Amino acid sequence: MTKTNLITGFLGSGKTTTILHLLASKPATERWAVLVNEFGEVGIDGALLADSGAVLKEIPGGCMCCVNGLPMQVGLNTLLRQVKPDRLLIEPTGLGHPKQILDMLNAPVYQPWIDLRATLCLLDPRQLLDSRAMQDDNFRDQLAACDIIVANKADREDSASRQALADWLAAHRDNRELVMATRGNIDAALLDLPRSNHRTLPDSPDHAHTHPSTRGLGALSLPEHQRWRRSVNQGQGYHACGWIFDSETVFDTVGLLEWARLAPVGRIKGVLRIPEGLMRINRQGEDFHIETQNVAPPDSRVEAINDQETDWNPLQSALLKLRLG
Numbered sequence: 001m002t003k004t005n006l007i008t009g010f011l012g013s014g015k016t017t018t019i020l021h022l023l024a025s026k027p028a029t030e031r032w033a034v035l036v037n038e039f040g041e042v043g044i045d046g047a048l049l050a051d052s053g054a055v056l057k058e059i060p061g062g063c064m065c066c067v068n069g070l071p072m073q074v075g076l077n078t079l080l081r082q083v084k085p086d087r088l089l090i091e092p093t094g095l096g097h098p099k100q101i102l103d104m105l106n107a108p109v110y111q112p113w114i115d116l117r118a119t120l121c122l123l124d125p126r127q128l129l130d131s132r133a134m135q136d137d138n139f140r141d142q143l144a145a146c147d148i149i150v151a152n153k154a155d156r157e158d159s160a161s162r163q164a165l166a167d168w169l170a171a172h173r174d175n176r177e178l179v180m181a182t183r184g185n186i187d188a189a190l191l192d193l194p195r196s197n198h199r200t201l202p203d204s205p206d207h208a209h210t211h212p213s214t215r216g217l218g219a220l221s222l223p224e225h226q227r228w229r230r231s232v233n234q235g236q237g238y239h240a241c242g243w244i245f246d247s248e249t250v251f252d253t254v255g256l257l258e259w260a261r262l263a264p265v266g267r268i269k270g271v272l273r274i275p276e277g278l279m280r281i282n283r284q285g286e287d288f289h290i291e292t293q294n295v296a297p298p299d300s301r302v303e304a305i306n307d308q309e310t311d312w313n314p315l316q317s318a319l320l321k322l323r324l325g
Helices: 015-024 044-049 070-083 098-105 125-129 137-145 159-172 188-192 253-262 312-320
Strands: 002-009 032-037 055-059 087-091 114-116 120-123 148-151 177-180 228-235 238-245 267-274 277-284 287-293 300-306
Touching: 002 015, 002 098, 002 137, 002 188, 015 032, 015 044, 015 087, 015 120, 032 044, 032 070, 044 055, 044 267, 044 300, 055 070, 070 098, 098 137, 120 125, 120 137, 125 159, 228 312, 238 312, 253 267, 253 277, 253 287, 253 312, 300 312
Parallel strands: 002 087, 002 114, 002 120, 032 055, 032 087, 120 148, 148 177
Antiparallel strands: 228 238, 238 300, 267 277, 267 300, 277 287
């Protein structure tokens, strides 16, 4: 049986960074796999996890209501039957409702295959001060469904977020384990804690969502001879636009930093090729983290997410002007 953990958390809470830390602790004798679902269409998290040493399966483009069907089952079945991992980490989109995937993992058909362990929920305590997040059914139910609450970004806390976390825990913790973390650095031993939270969760609320006509795994790559393309997606009041560029495209380093820092959107995430190698960008609001490496990625991809309808053309034009080749 495959030990399986669900790693949830709202947009920008630090799920992918946490998974990277966990994968760094993987025993050398074990094979781990990661099943990733993203709201956007271009597979940023997959690019971030590509060199993690785990077997990766991506399901792009949507909320859990979209993937809790054939694509999700195919991805899960492929990993369980072909890879046979010792451990499987499942990272749903930050706009995903946890009930459907937990129901799937607990279904009788998966009982011989899956040993469901603790569900972790990443929480940036500052989100407790954000009325939009607090009113979001997915945000509330991700926290309600978990066994372990990981209060991430401890280095960013202030007195207001500290008090908001204390107030929320007093009302909702229910003896569940709380872990404080910075940049998702948590003990991998948490993954072996049992799944103990069996509270009844409401079904995912109905909501409108639209996707481009080309969905699925084909959206993760460029057609032959195409230098770049963009994909858009929207749902639950959020809008996303992602761009993929071929392996020959190189971006101006300083210009790219300024583009990501000043983009009038709530979230920017990407892995892009620069003259020095690659740059990883992760911006949530005012939080801006970058990493560079002296290796070239197989392509460049970046995604923007905003909580209001956005004209993506000016952002795209500015990005295209930063290409050096």
